[in-house]
Amino acid sequence: MRNLLSKIKNIFTNKESKAEPETTQQKAKGQKLKVGYIHLSGCTGDLMSFTENYDDLVDLLHAVDIVYGTTLIDRWDMPEMDIVLIEGSVCLEDEHSIKELKEAREKADLLVAFGSCASTGGFTVYAKGGQQAQPQHSSFVPLQYIVDVDMAIPGCPPSPESIKKVILAAATNDMEYLKPFMEFAKNKEACGCDLQKKIVNQSICIGCGTCAAACPTRAMTMKDGRPLFNCDRCVKCGLCYYQCTRSWWPIDQIRKDMQKEQ
């Protein structure tokens, strides 16, 4: 974690005027942040949510170079990048996606799983093949199954506000704000079932209702002061688990400490 924090810090502090429009001097020094965007298997909702921030982020966009991205830039070979945002899960039957993902891991200092499909698989984990565009594609996994992910921004899609906050935290070196997103990247799964197993069944739920408030499909509701999960409505976005006030508790350590004290 410390290495990753310093890596992120270096990326941003080395680009000193990232929130300012580029000056000729900076251009000469090539200090603009090199950003890539890759779309794998998803609905493009995350990118659309990002663009909702256009007015707020226009200055920031002046300070980055979009160096790679389908539909964003006319370039086929993947260059070295400071950051790559990857939207969508990865299809195990799609060699091109797997190759592109692995190459992105090699070429980018910071690889960010952008949205729930990239972070947890999202609704794509339900796919069984036969869908119109690619009927032969039937197995989808989050990026962490194939490569190491540095940061994950879950959400189906992440709200424009949350995307803006992550970008501004990165631009202002607010590492405390970014830490949870680095923790998110360690999870391969996070959904209503995990919340049930790891929080409610472990007797550490305090009935705050944050999970139900975060759920976009009402798969998670509250009943008698406890979460009630309806798996038929769950799109595996992970928000209930990530936003649970207890999911970040170091529960194993707390239990060990309590045993020592007894």
Ligand code: SF4
């Ligand atoms: S229960 Fe709701 S918030 Fe939780 S993973 Fe399912 S859809 Fe997302």
Ligand code: SF4
């Ligand atoms: S967010 Fe966590 S602690 Fe709060 S009600 Fe849901 S499971 Fe319980």
